[in-house]
Amino acid sequence: MGLGTYIVRRVLLMIPTILGVIILIFMITQLIPPGQRAVLYVASEKGFQKNREELIKEFGLDKPWYIQMGNWLSQVFQGNLGWSEYWHQPVLQGILQRFPYSIELALVAAPPIILLGIYLGVISAVHKDKLPDHLSRVFAIVGWSLPTFWLGIILIAIFYGNFGLFGVGMLSSETMKVFESASWNRVTGMILVDSLINGRLDIFVDRLAHLVLPVTTLTIVYIAILVRLMRSSMLEVLNKTFVVAARAKGLDLKTVINKHARRNALIPVITVSGLIVAGLMNGVVITETVFDLQGLGRFGAEAAINRDIPAVLGFSLVAALLYVTANLVVDVLYAYLDPRIRLG
Amino acid sequence: MGRWENFRKEIDPTIKEIKFMLYKIRKSPLSLAGASIVVFFALLAIMAPVLAPPVYDDPFQMPLVSYSATPMPPSAEHPFGVMNGYDLYYGCIWGTITAFRIGVVVVAASLVIATIIGVIAGYYGGIIDEILMRFTDIIIAFPGLILAMVFVSVLVPTGWNPLDAVLAALILVGWPTYTRVIRSEVLRIRHEDFIEAAKAVGCSDFRVITRHILPNTIYPILIMASLDIGSIVLTAAALSFLGIGAPPGFSDWGQIISYSRQWIYSPKGIHAYWYGYTIPGIFIFTFVLGWNLLGDAFRDILDPMIRRR
Amino acid sequence: MEKNENLIEIRGLVLRFFTYEGVVRALEGIDLDIRQGETLGLVGETGCGKSVTALSTMGIVLPPGKIIRGDIRLRKDGKEIDILKLSENDLQKIRGEDISIVFQEPRAALNPIFTVKDQIGEVLLLHRRKELCEKVLKKLEKELKNAKGFRKFILNFEKSMYQTMKKNPKSLKLRIASKIPILRRFQNPLKDIVKEEVVRILEMLRIPDPQRVAEMYPHELSGGMAQRVVIAMALACNPVLLIADEPTTNLDVTVQAQILHWLRELKKEFKSSILYITHDLGVVAELCDRVAVMYAGNIVEIADVYTLFKNPLHPYTRGLLESIPRPGSPLKSIPGTVPNLINPPPGCRFHTRCCYAMPICSDVKPKLVEVEKDHRVACHLFPHGGSQNE
Secondary structure, rough: OOOOHHHHHHHHHHHHHHHHHHHHHHHHOOOHHHHHHHHOHHHHHHHHOOHHHHHHOOOOOOOHHHHHHHHHHHHHHHOHHHEEEEOOOOOHHHHHHHHHHHHHHHHHHHHHHHHHHHHHHHHHHHHOOHHHHHHHHHHHHHHHHHHHHHHHHHHHHOOOOOOOHOOOOOHHHHHHHHHHOOOOOOOOOOOHHHHHHHOHHHHHHHHHHHHHHHHHHHHHHHHHHHHHOOOOOHHHHOOHHHHHHHHHHOOOOOHHHHHHHHHHHHHHHHHHHHHHHHHHHHHHHHHHOOOOOOOOOHHHHHHHHHOOHHHHHHHHHHHHHHHHHHHHHHHHHHHHHHHHHHHH | HHHHHHHHHHHHHHHHHHHHHHHHHOOOHHHHHHHHHHHHHHHHHHHHHHHOOOOOOOEEEEOOOOOOOOOEEEOOOOOOOEEEEEEHHHHHHHHHHHHHHHHHHHHHHHHHHHHHHHHHHHHOOHHHHHHHHHHHHHOOOHHHHHHHHHHHHHHHHHHOOOHHHHHHHHHHHHHHHHHHHHHHHHHHOOOOOHHHHHHHHOOHHHHHHHHHHHHOOOOEEEEEEEEHHHHHHHHHHHHHOOOOOOOOOOOHEEEEHHHHHHOOOOEEEEEHHHHHHHHHHHHHHHHHHHHHHHHHHHHHHHHHHHHHH | OOOEEEEEEEEEEEEEEEEOOEEEEEEEEEEEEEEOOEEEEEEEEOOOOOHHHHHOOOOOOOOEEEEEEEEEEEEEEEEEEHHHHHHHHHHHEEEEOOOEEOOOHHHHHOOOOOOOOHHHHHHHHHHHHHHHHHHHHHHHHHHHHHOOOOHHHHHHHHHHHHHHHHOOOOOOHHHHHOOOOOOOOOHHHHHHHHHHHHHHHHHOOOOOOHHHHHOHHHHHHOOHHHHHHHHHHHHOOOOOEEEEEEEOOOOOHHHHHHHHHHHHHHHHOOOOOOEEOOOOOOHHHHHHOEEEEEEEEEEEEEHHHHHHHOOOHHHHHHHHHOOOOOOOOOOOOOOOOOOOOOOOOOOOOOHHOOOOOOOOOOOHHHHHHHEEOOEEEOOOOOOOOOOOOO
C-alpha cells in the first residue's frame, strides 16, 4: 500500500470522528434550555432581537431531539454557527477573522519546541545520568510545572516591565495604525506574511518582536513533554542490536546516533506529538489572553467568561476539527517515516 | 503452613520491590525534593485552620478586608498583600486545600471511570468495545482545556456551583486518556493462559476481572495519574485565571492571580503590584513541581526497561 | 603468509561490568588465538562471556563494562596492531573492513527503516569510497565523450565533485552540496554504482533474486534471508576475520542447515577466518577446524575439532558432550547451575559442579597448559601439560 492509499484511508477514517465531534457538541447544546439554545441558530443581530417564543418555533426547538439534530447539522454545514452577543458578530465570521493570528503564533512556536526538544532529548539519552542529562531534565520539569499564564506574566514583568522590550498586544500603537488603515492588504490574515506582501519590513519586525514573549512562554512550558519522550525513546533504541551493529560496521558515533538511532527514536515520538499539538492549542488560549493577542483562543476564552454560548461552542468545534486534522497529519508523517506501517 | 506464613511468602517479592523503590527514591535527589515539597504542602493544608483562622462560615471564602479596589502591598497585617479587597495570605493558605482537593478528586474519579470503561471495553470486546472506544475517541478529539471551558460555561448557567463544574469538567476531560491505556493493557493479557485457566475453573467474569485482570493492568495508569496531578492543578488554575473557575472570593490560587490581570499592563503596574501574581504563582509552581518530580521519579523507578542499568 | 600464523592474539583479557548489583567479573584472563584462514568455534553456555570477547576484538565494550587489562593484537599486512590501544578513529577503520560481526537475531541487526541496499551500501561507502569514486569517474568519462551542451555541463560538475570526494570525502563543498535540493542529485551516479555493487555481492553470495532483495526492507525478509543479508554485509569488504555470534540459533533447523552449508561453501571462496560462537556442539562438528570451550569467563579447553570430540579432557567439555541427547539413553546433564559472576567461586570456577574436584580446585585457578600437540586444557587434573612443555 503506497503512501497515497494510506492517506486516503486515514482521511476516510477521520469522517466518523468529525461527525462524532459535531454530535457531541449537539448533545452539549441539549443541556441548555431551549430559549437560550435558539441563539445558536440565529445568524444576525436582528434575529437575536426576536422574541424567544418565535425563535423556538422558527427553529423547531420544541421538536424531538433527532429532528433537532438534523436541523442543527444542516445549520452547521451551511456555515451558520450562531450569533455571538459578546463579540457582536456571527460566530463563524469571528472565528475566520481571528483564526490566522493563532495559526501564526502556533507556526512560529512549533519549530523551537520541536527542534530544541528533539535535540535536548537526544543529548539526555546519549549522556544518560551525567550532567547534560540532569540539566535538561531539570529544565524540562521546571518548564512543565510552570503555569503558562504565570510564566507569561513574569516574562512581561522582566522584559517589558524592566527593559521596555517586546511589548504586549498584537503590534505597537504606531504600526497598529498602519495595519488598520485602508491601504493595508490583508491576504493571508497572518501579519508576518502580509507585512512582507505589503512590503513593510518594519511591521514584520514589530510583529516578530511582539511574538517573542508568547513564543518563549509556549516553548518553555511545552518543551518538557518532547524532551522526556525523546529521551526514553532514544534510550530504548540505543539498546537495540542494530545500533551496536552499526558501530560494528565502523561508523562513527555521531553518525550512529544521528542517522541510525535518532530516526528510529523519532518514530514513537511522532505518534505522541498529537498530544503536543493539543497542548499547544491549550497553551495558545492562555497565551493569547495574557499577551492580549486577538486570536481564536482569545475569542473562545472571553466568550466563555461572558457566557456567550454560541461563540464557545463554535470555537470548540473548530478547535476539535483542527486537532483531528493535526492528528491526521501526524499519522501520515508516521507512515512516511516507518516503512513497516506503510508497507503493511 | 499457617495462613500467616503463606501470606508472608506471597507478599515477600512485593516487599522487596518496595524496599528497592524506597532505596531509589532516597538515592535520587530530585525525587527526594519532590517528596519533601508534597509533604510540606500537605502539612500546610492540614494546619490551615491554625495558620489562617476562618472568618466566615465557609472557610474557603477569603476575608474581605477593604472596600477599596486598589491593591495594597504586603504589610504586617496582610503578609501577602491585598487584592480586590481580599487578604491574599488567607487565600494562599486555604488555596492549598483547594489544590489538593482538585488534584486528588479529579484524578481519583478519572481513574475509577477509566478503569471501569477500559476494562469492560477490553474484556468484552466486540461491539461494546467499538461503541465505548468511539465515544472515548470523540472526547479525546478536543484539546483538554478547551473542552473544560465548554463544559463549565454550559453547566454554570444551569445552576451548577462553579467549582463543582470545574471538577466535573476536568474529570470528563481526563478519563479518556487513561481508558485507552488500560484497555490496551487488558487486551494484552486477555488471552494469556492464566486468564483462560481461571475461566476454565469456573470463575465468574467479575472474579476474573477483579482478581486477575485488574492487578496486572493497573500499574501504567497509576503512574500516569501520579504525573497528572500536577497538570490537573495547572489546568484548574488556568480556568480560574481566565475567570471560568472558582466563584468570586474563593481561595484558589488561579483566582488570586486573575485579580492582577487588570493591573499589570503597564510597566509601572507590573512592578508595583508584583505581589498579586508572584506569590500565588510561586505556590502553584512549587506545588506542581513537587508532584511532577515525584511522578517522574515513580516512572523512572517503575519502568522496568530503564531501571536496572 | 604461513597458514598457521596467528591472526588475532588475545592475552590475559580481563573485563568487568560495574552494575547496581555489584561488579560482574565477566572475563578473567582470556587467552585465545585465532589463526589465518581457520574456523574457530567458541562454545559455552549463555552468559559465559563469548559475545563480550568477540566484541572486544573490535574494541567495542558496551557500558557498564570496562576492560581492566589485557592485550588484543591483530596481524594485518605483516604488522601487529594493538587493538586496545587504538584510537576510536582507527578502530572505526578496522570495524567492518578487517573484522566484522554477525549477530544472533538477524532482523535485529538491520535498521528497520533502511533498505538492504542502503545498509550494505553504507559499509561499502565507508570503507571502499575511493574505489567507488573511481568507478563513477570512469562512467562519467565515458558519457562525457558523447555529451553535448547542458548535459556536458552537468557531467563536468559531477566529475569535479567526485574528484574532490576521492581526495577528501569530508570536504565542506561536498557537505554543503549534499544538503541543497537540486545540487544533491550529484550523488545519484554514486547511488547507482553502490546498488550495482550490492547486487553483485548478493549474487556472489548466491542470494536468489538479488535485484529484488536489494530493494527490500528488513521486515520483508524471512529470517534465513535476513541472516544471509547480514552475512553478506559482513563480508562486503572482505574482512580477514568474520565473527558469527550464534547466527543460526534463532532460525529453523532446516534453515540452519542451509546456512551452514552455504557458509562452508563461502569459506572456500573467501579465505577469511571465522570465529563461530555457539552453544550447539553439532554445528561445531560440522563447521569448525578448532574449538575453544568457555566456562564462566574463562577458556577451559582448546583443541582441533576431532581431538575435542574424541578425547575431551576438561570435565566441563565432557559434561557437554555427554549431555547431547541420544535416542535410547537417559538424558544426562551437568549438575548445578552457572555461577553468579559477581561472586564467582574461588579457584577454578567449575569446581562446584565438577565430579573430579580436588582440594586444590577451590584454591588455585588452573592455567591453560598444552597437554598434547595443539590441545590445551585448564584443569588441575592436567597440571603440567604434555611432554613438550613444562
